[in-house]
Amino acid sequence: QSSAVFRFTILDLSGPSGIEHIDTAFLQGTSSLLFVIDAQDQDQLAGALEMLVSAVVRLFRANPRVLFEIFLHKVDGLSESHKLELLRDITHKVKVRLEERGVGDANTSYYLSSIYDHSVFESMSKVVQKLIPHLATLEGLLDVLVTNCRMDKAFLFDVFSKICVASDSQPVDSQSVELMSDVIDVVSDLASIYEED
Template structure:
């Protein structure tokens, strides 16, 4: 199948529901753009709502099908500046729309419903069609496949999830060979909105779009080495995406623990720490809602001692940026040294953000 033969939609009646996208909105302003695509009812809009709008996963059951392109700007702090475009299910690019919009795309996130076995072949054909069109127009696009809804009774064991990934990958590889599409790098992620996997997947996707990632990773490596920290994450508090971590492998349990600590700190701050109507000193224009919903400011700090002999440390290091570290309680005996090194990290991060704002 060539991209010229690519269907307008999986639903032939959906063309009238897909208004022409405003190309003028996609200016070359340097920000990263994520195109979110998938077949009808694949769960892509639920993903966008849960990750970037803090919607409860259970509330997404009442979402209507996406009928027009939704645009969400994410700019809670200097290190997170991206735009999410949520396309209607089965959307396809064509003509000027295809050429102009795809040239501004940084990553194409393609969602596959892992529970939709009867439509799996058709869904894969649609995704491969998207990849073919996008790769021809913009070879620099990063392609990310989310094998979604791997939760519940259908996937009780990890091996069932891995089997779903192998099967999906095999189908996509077969379609790519048949379409003679070469030199396309595709990453695969097993995700669910009911656990941390969707946040981890978007974290890894964003790492590829962040030019400062290597610099931040070196900063965190230096911090953990000089402070006897086992693992450190730099989080965007609003979305709970981790912007960067040190170069040590990420253990899912450690990531979940650090991510949950943000919820603990924010929830307690909402109850006890922030008077109603007060806007934090680090809040920018239009941040009143963030101040109420997030309750995170320059004074946000927390230390939690765990029963297994470890300590969780959270410190505010920038506008809606949180450094969360896991270390042994024995290492935290040198708390003054740890605090000094964290302040050095915060200063370096501040200089980086100032340079990004000026540049």
């Protein structure tokens, strides 16, 4: 995925062997590791956590600056209390295991996500924003836009992926991001109708 604002190189490392076969030189240039855990598959959770911890240990030793983004995915079928309990449980287990292996200071972040709402876009937006070196400049420019145009809020979205690249410095609520994502869908649908062949 490439755009004018950010560039990705995505390497899918599914399966138990995953990161073990990747060259250390490649890992040293990695900015972020996104690890997805199926929140509904409790039978595979222990194995997934072990794969996560092994990947974090290997990558952290090759590159201590890397960001570890852990998505607890498919949480749409869980109650709010169960989501929070699962998040707390996984966060604690991973922290303990990383400390046991001497990498307790690895930079880990956790997100609850689902494809049935906008949480996956919001979570990916947070991951991407961490990787943009000039995010503060973009936020400052959006602050100027909001002030000069008397707007309530300003967002900078990548239309294709629906990732929020930046927003002004006012706090962002999930409903606003969800609304902007819906607006992007409508505009994209209308644009395709009136597009010249």
